[in-house]
Amino acid sequence: MKLRKILPIVLSTALMLSFSACNKNGQTSLNADSSKIVATVGEESISAVELKFYLSAYKEEAEEEAGLADKSDNEKKKYWKSEEGKSKKQEIIDVALDNIKELKILLASAKKDNIILDEQELNYIDQAMDQFIEQEGNGNVKEANKILLRDYGVTIDQYRALFTDFILAYQKYAQLKPTKIEISDSDIQKEFENNKEQFEKVTVQHILFKTINTTTFESLSEDEVAKKKSLAEEVLKKAQSGEKFEDLVKQYTEDDASKETGGEYTFTRNDDLVDEFKEWSFKAKEGDMDIVETYYGYHVMKFVKKTPPTLGDEEKATITSSLQTEEFQKMLDNLKAETQLVKNQEVIDSLDLF
Known part of the structure; x- marks a missing residue:
């Protein structure tokens, strides 16, 4: 499960794909438990809060695969203490950290390119936040906060900050950056010739x-x-x-x-x-x-x-977008290969994750 899929899954019903927190210039802020650093990615840190939140989706998926979706909390805890559960623990922790690594690389790249959330995006976030509090907390911030703590182990402010990072990384930077990549006419023609059937x-x-x-x-x-x-x-x-x-x-x-x-x-x-x-x-x-x-x-x-397939303006635009996305993914893969993820296993082991 890719990180970019987790937040939409987690937020789709209750949060309408719309959570986030940022300061007034559109940059993100994440505190509380950020003093507990579970890993570093280059100059970026991964906090215990981030690991716990993203891990919750992988944990739920693993429990479903083990047939525990409708079981009690005690039965789930028993599973995670079993040999199978212990083996699965480290596996999903590593997967979560690897995907958070991609997120951190994108955030660092956005920062380097001076990409921030604009006023319209911030207003969208504020409206979504108000809507969540109204729907899930009946207009009461404390009640909404309880729901988040119960379901995901994070506060409203932490949740907002996590989603802001996601918005900035995937829905802003990862959408904007590829459009800046230049694609030559010869590359467009070559792609068309190699995939004519797709344009019929x-x-x-x-x-x-x-x-x-x-x-x-x-x-x-x-x-x-x-x-x-x-x-x-x-x-x-x-x-x-x-x-x-x-x-x-x-x-x-x-x-x-x-x-x-x-x-x-x-x-x-x-x-x-x-x-x-x-x-x-x-x-x-x-x-x-x-x-x-x-x-x-x-x-x-x-x-x-x-x-029959023809290379018109619509086809050129489609091919250009596809090639830009491919080039961006190559760039991201290279950055991931060059950037080391350093885990603090002692801190990870000290957390109540399961």
């Missing part, structure tokens, strides 16, 4: 019959799903018999996004669509119609056309 476009039309509740994301009952399937088969027959597909879309589809455009989508293999939908579309040929089942439900599909 296909156009299809579909009529969606949903088999999930899009509010709860729960599947409909078996009877309801059967009715949807039967209706999809009926509509497919109508389309195959010559009824105008656009009229059938307006009458039946449950995909509001494409209802007014005849159910039409044009996309490449790289676009973010469900696999079954893409797979059928790129295998289909002129005249093909069929029913495709996906997570969302039954799709009555109609192939429209394929467009």
Whole structure:
């Protein structure tokens, strides 16, 4: 599990991906227990608070893998004292520290390049913080603080500071820095020639019959799903018999996004669509119609056309962004290889982490 995935997972529901703390110039501040240094990364330090917070996600994941998700705290503690648990402890500590190392390298690079959070980002953070306190603490800061201490072992101020570091490192610096990397026209052309298939476009039309509740994301009952399937088969027959597909879309589809455009989508293999939908579309040929089942439900599909790959402005922008990201990752990998992580095992062993 990568560090950049942990905070969004931890914060997604309760914190709306929006926590952070910073001083007024947009730089981060983390105190409390920062006197306990568990490791150093170059000139940067990793505090006990940081390790404890990030480790909580890895710890939870390990407990789920061990079948302990619904077990009592005592049973979980017993596991961590077992031989298997002891072995797993150091493993996930090392993984957490290695990923925090990447975070620290990004923060140091942001500092070197004078990258800080701007006023708009700080306002966004303040609003998210207020929203969390309102939702989780019923407007009471002390109650919100209790929740954070109970679930993650950190205070509100510590949590805010941790998330500010994350925002600055991954959502600011790691997004901004690649855009400064220059990519030559020859590199763009070479990448296009080597990956032409990825830029082929296909156009299809579909009529969606949903088999999930899009509010709860729960599947409909078996009877309801059967009715949807039967209706999809009926509509497919109508389309195959010559009824105008656009009229059938307006009458039946449950995909509001494409209802007014005849159910039409044009996309490449790289676009973010469900696999079954893409797979059928790129295998289909002129005249093909069929029913495709996906997570969302039954799709009555109609192939429209394929467009050969061309190197236009859109394709150039896509390739440039991809190559910039690759170059940035190479730079980051080099910095990680050059920067030593020095653990203070004595301090780590003294912490109540499990």
